[in-house]
């Protein structure tokens with residue numbers, strides 16, 4: 221069964237220039253052909269885009285969707301002047317530990333559906349609100365019901381039950397907890413933030429243990445202040461250093477000379493009323509930049525990639541084209557995937573149609589639900 225999507229007014233492929241009056245054919249969940257609408261081959265079925273813009277489905281390479289409860293009160297307190305320190309993570313850990321599998325599954329399902337409706341066709345999901353061997357394991361098992369991009373973040377913070385015994389907790393996260401997590405995880409992550417979470421040596425230990433167990437590394441780096449996270453990420457060949465809010469010139473140089481993607485999460489700065497990451501300096505230095513939501517109940521409770529694109533353009537000096545690339549191809553790079561984030565023959569048929577003539581409208585019309593049709597593996601949802 222083949223599907224012809226035709227009359228695409230503007231097609232962003234991330235594989236060559238933006239096309240106008242384009243069409244594409246989908247077969248077996250993959251892109252089979254792309255070209256001018258006027259010379260499209262016949263197909264079994266047809267979808268008329270009626271001049272709308274189309275682009276690859278968004279790749280949200282950083283979320284924390286397995287949790288219970290919310291922290292609206294903490295958000296309100298912050299908007300009244302309180303600072304974000306990451307301390308609220310333990311509130312969500314307590315709620316998550318007390319929740320049933322079905323409650324966790326229902327929340328994750330609701331958020332994955334919400335994301336998909338807004339054009340997210342690939343989503344990464346981390347653990348990190350379990351922080352015990354059984355709870356981290358079940359959070360990852362539930363994450364794996366929604367995506368293959370699952371990340372073990374047992375080293376999110378030191379849980380209350382290990383207060384004053386951080387090194388003992390790191391040993392657990394590198395040992396028994398990791399062993400239990402490995403069957404359900406592709407990635408290993410650590411919140412490297414001395415003071416609030418883990419220092420450089422602890423982060424190295426967690427990542428090295430994960431790598432030895434067959435996981436690939438990524439790092440929460442330089443979110444709350446300057447620190448060693450980015451350097452540790454580059455040193456360990458991490459696929460991505462995420463947040464990158466507080467960077468030194470040496471951090472930017474290190475990223476520029478590496479294959480580590482800088483994944484920027486501007487909805488976290490929005491929701492914590494913090495300064496935005498230096499996207500322009502990163503791009504100008506040649507660093508590969510991705511955009512993701514960081515969806516979690518504390519620092520960034522949004523599933524909307526279009527919202528992140530709008531923030532990146534308005535607040536971080538990215539052009540609409542750079543932001544759309546970062547939210548699609550950039551996310552794919554951050555997940556070391558070449559079958560998504562791009563539309564070319566052989567790639568996954570994950571794409572969105574906008575109720576707009578151009579990708580620019582994603583930032584130009586902020587807060588408006590422009591994603592009108594989502595095709596996931598070639599199937600309209």
Ligand code: NIG
Nearest residue numbers: 306309411440514516518519
């Ligand atoms: O990516 N930085 C650490 N973790 C999350 C915050 C989680 C929370 O506040 O619950 C983040 O922003």
Ligand code: FE
Nearest residue numbers: 282284440514
């Ligand atoms: Fe995060």
